[in-house]
Amino acid sequence: MAGVISLFLVGCSNPKSAQIPTDPEKWEELKPQIEKLNEEDKKLLTQFLMRKGMGAAFGGDGIEPGTTVGDAIKEQQKWLEDKDAKEKAQAELKAKIEAENAAVKKQMDGILTAAIVSKSGHARYEYIDKITDIEFQLAFENHSDKDIAGFKGIISFKDMFGDPIKNLTLSYDDGVKAKSIAKYEGSTDYNEFMAEDTKLLNTDLDKIKFEFKPSVIMFTDGTKIELKHSEQD
Structure with missing residues (x-):
């Protein structure tokens, strides 16, 4: 029994294990967990919540039930990496076309x-x-x-x-x-x-x-x- 209680306390002490409410009105409940994150993770989580909140407001996908703070941070990091990769590819294509057009x-x-x-x-x-x-x-x-x-x-x-x-x-x-x-x-x-x-x-x-x-x-x-x-x- 003591072992179960110990595991429960460890899980609760990890802010990344906290589940994010699907209702944006309840995100304030996450504040104690967010305060335990480092600055980079706070930034990523804030960006994730803003992106999902704006998307839901305009009829897009909201937050999937069961999404944890850790899941959100990882998803936002991947979203940023994909965005950077796309912008880099676009910039390279633009530079290539500009060089070809200069010759033309x-x-x-x-x-x-x-x-x-x-x-x-x-x-x-x-x-x-x-x-x-x-x-x-x-x-x-x-x-x-x-x-x-x-x-x-x-x-x-x-x-x-x-x-x-x-x-x-x-x-x-x-x-x-x-x-x-x-x-x-x-x-x-x-x-x-x-x-x-x-x-x-x-x-x-x-x-x-x-x-x-x-x-x-x-x-x-x-x-x-x-x-x-x-x-x-």
Whole structure:
């Protein structure tokens, strides 16, 4: 009998053997046991309880019946290790894709050059006496030995200080012959109440920094050069 009592007392003295109530309202009962834990275990248990409490509040899984303080600490440690491993893998993938894209961008720069030739405001309809569109003419030069079927990417307008004015998405499928130049006329809606539109319209062309950032270039032979994207993009 004395041996049984001794074992019972040892079990009660071990804070990690204490079971966590499934009802968050009763977690305060754990306070005496938590005080016996070292600082690292206290931190892990607190993180576990917060994570489970938030999850249960939003319809997720709560704490399994019979879960002890020790179980919770181990589970939280594994959760953190898995989280760190996932973040490390994501960072490595992102770095790999960025390195590959840097090489692709350099290749694209050697193939295609873009320049803005003109920019002006126009009324879409003759009966409207105000500017409704900003029209611009672009020139694209294909430096490669292959005919380009088309490309798409982002047109970037910046002021003379490099501050962004406006970005536009461009898809071009009229093609550019090898070692030749093609011209493109396009437009974007003008809203006089949008600061970016008024700045784009009113900034002199020689004070605009223009850049075209292609995401894919397709050739008439069926090949293409394309930037990769990670899940985080």
